[in-house]
Ligand code: SF4
């Protein structure tokens with residue numbers, strides 16, 4: 001290890017993640033790296049980063065004229081430290097995040113995984129190589145540095161009575177979250193499970209979540225004091241769109257503040273519209289031309305999927321604007337309705353399905369504006 005220069009380590013994100021502890025012991029001076037240095041060492045030019053941010057400027061509601069100043073200021077700041085915790089989840093959200101591909105639609109530049117370049121991912125159980133005591137040490141060192149962004153995926157069992165639904169290194173999920181949130185500048189709940197409870201909070205056969213799963217915001221609220229007022233950003237979706245996660249974190253890097261949020265704490269820049277508003281099938285919705293069964297004549301003509309249970313009219317997300325898979329498409333283009341995955345109550349609460357429970361139960365056409 002001693003033959004490896006700091007620069008070499010910084011150049012290789014995977015190496016940095018897997019050798020985080022060793023990086024800290026290379027010399028006695030702390031590694032305080034600016035974002036500009038990080039990008040330069042990773043081969044990302046200032047111009048390229050600027051173009052990437054410009055690509056997001058319209059979506060982030062930042063005037064293009066302001067962007068150069070914000071980028072210049074951000075480049076001089078220390079790299080934003082991220083502590084990433086996972087609770088009751090399926091790892092789909094992290095899978096989505098690490099697939100931050102260039103979005104051709106918004107002409108962002110070819111910087112794969114720019115997030116891992118622009119951020120110092122100081123703790124992530126899924127991505128880091130250290131385990132056991134070393135991993136614990138990594139986390140406590142990151143927390144001691146303060147002012148990191150705490151990113152969380154997964155719901156958290158409300159097992160204050162010691163039910164033991166989530167135990168890691170002898171601590172409950174609630175204890176781990178509380179410790180990690182203490183010094184966090186902001187908490188970003190990635191995915192519907194972290195944002196609203198999601199699948200783990202589904203009611204189950206007894207009408208109760210088997211693990212009493214709650215959202216990260218609800219858990220923080222239950223701690224009271226400064227935890228209850230800690231800035232929280234919900235990036236809902238099952239999973240969220242990669243560019244939505246990336247764009248929100250880039251907004252934080254540039255502005256060091258929480259973006260404008262809706263009543264469910266989601267960034268308005270990505271969740272300000274329903275997926276229905278920009279859906280290409282909307283012209284059929286307006287003419288009351290609906291698919292009545294999959295593969296009927298209407299389905300072949302691309303009619304609206306409302307009667308097949310589409311929840312697009314009540315679901316706020318960027319699926320029909322940013323789109324999925326490098327900006328190439330979204331579910332309604334593939335012939336299936338929206339399930340409402342980014343709304344509170346997804347999977348089985350009545351709040352999301354409006355007039356009844358079920359992915360395929362249609363919304364009432366009369367309650368939806370054109
Ligand atoms: S109801 Fe669904 S399929 Fe129909 S226009 Fe709206 S989002 Fe598209």
Ligand code: SF4
Pocket residue numbers: 237238275315316317319330331332337338339340341342
């Ligand atoms: S279309 Fe609906 S269910 Fe599908 S990803 Fe978007 S918000 Fe989620």
